[in-house]
Amino acid sequence: MLPALGERRVMLGDAQDRTFASAMWDGAICQVVWQSGHVSRYPPALLQELVAAPQRRRSVAQRWDSAQVLPVVEAPMLFADESARLDAMRALRDFGVLRVRGLDVDDEATVRFMRDLRLPIWEGPFGVTVDAKLVAEPFNVSESSEALPMHTDLAGYAWPPSGQFLHMLSNEATGGDSVVVDGFQVLDHLREEAPEAFDLLSEVEVAHRLFSPDRETYGRAPLVRLGLDGSVIGIRFSNQTLEPLPLEEPRIGAWYEAYAELTQRLHDERYTVSFRLEAGDAYLIHSHRVLHGRSAFDAAGIRHLRDAYFEFDNLLGLIDLMEGVAR
Numbered sequence: 001m002l003p004a005l006g007e008r009r010v011m012l013g014d015a016q017d018r019t020f021a022s023a024m025w026d027g028a029i030c031q032v033v034w035q036s037g038h039v040s041r042y043p044p045a046l047l048q049e050l051v052a053a054p055q056r057r058r059s060v061a062q063r064w065d066s067a068q069v070l071p072v073v074e075a076p077m078l079f080a081d082e083s084a085r086l087d088a089m090r091a092l093r094d095f096g097v098l099r100v101r102g103l104d105v106d107d108e109a110t111v112r113f114m115r116d117l118r119l120p121i122w123e124g125p126f127g128v129t130v131d132a133k134l135v136a137e138p139f140n141v142s143e144s145s146e147a148l149p150m151h152t153d154l155a156g157y158a159w160p161p162s163g164q165f166l167h168m169l170s171n172e173a174t175g176g177d178s179v180v181v182d183g184f185q186v187l188d189h190l191r192e193e194a195p196e197a198f199d200l201l202s203e204v205e206v207a208h209r210l211f212s213p214d215r216e217t218y219g220r221a222p223l224v225r226l227g228l229d230g231s232v233i234g235i236r237f238s239n240q241t242l243e244p245l246p247l248e249e250p251r252i253g254a255w256y257e258a259y260a261e262l263t264q265r266l267h268d269e270r271y272t273v274s275f276r277l278e279a280g281d282a283y284l285i286h287s288h289r290v291l292h293g294r295s296a297f298d299a300a301g302i303r304h305l306r307d308a309y310f311e312f313d314n315l316l317g318l319i320d321l322m323e324g325v326a327r
């Protein structure tokens with residue numbers, strides 16, 4: 001291994017490089033000699049890592065419903081107090097949502113906040129940031145004053161950005177409360193109470209498309225993504241950008257029934273949490289887990305929400321660094 005990064009240099013193509021010859025302790029270091037003569041040395045810290053590795057990054061997603069008080073942090077604390085920042089990041093990891101208050105609202109504030117948090121912005125065809133504010137000729141429902149049903153953004157990607165930052169820059173509107181729901185909690189209950197519907201949603205591919213005259217996103221995948229152990233590790237849901245299921249799909253009728261069941265549950269007040277964002281308020285979500293929406297608002301008032309996307313893996317990496325898990 002190269003000592004600086006611990007990257008593996010030996011290739012396992014040669015049988016002699018993967019055939020054990022002997023092992024011995026050299027003080028506290030475990031030394032393994034392979035038939036090729038290559039020597040592997042495992043100091044205690046590396047051995048401990050090997051023991052801990054199976055649990056590293058295992059999901060700690062704590063399910064929640066309408067009774068949940070969402071974690072919240074004041075933005076200045078994130079940068080003034082490292083333990084407060086770590087607590088906030090862990091809350092975002094575990095609950096999939098974190099409210100932030102006291103942010104700047106100038107035109108650069110959204111990008112600056114993400115940069116200061118060390119979360120690189122995922123840039124898509126609709127820009128580095130995406131504005132949701134009322135315009136005369138809305139491109140989509142987010143630019144109208146209509147209620148926005150629960151959804152995940154950019155469902156028409158094979159891998160939609162897994163984190164989202166929703167930053168209110170101004171809000172003088174009446175109504176327009178933000179709504180979030182824990183998709184994992186809803187899916188857990190669906191799986192218990194309607195297992196056939198759950199299976200269909202995790203097995204049948206369906207397409208989503210978001211586009212404009214000069215921009216195109218299109219992707220096909222099941223709405224529910226399962227890990228190798230069968231656990232739920234992702235949901236995509238965007239009724240507004242859902243493409244019709246092909247008529248050749250043999251389970252088309254049952255799939256739409258399952259989709260309707262999921263839709264009803266995602267909007268059930270037993271699961272949803274609503275709150276109002278004033279200017280300078282924001283929230284971050286694990287967007288492969290937590291869906292967001294908003295209630296309708298009075299079109300007379302200014303309401304300007306700015307979105308930015310990021311990869312949740314980068315948040316997990318920052319937590320590892322702060323916890324000292326990463327060497």
Ligand SMILES: [Fe+2]
Nearest residue numbers: 151152153292
């Ligand atoms: Fe959205």
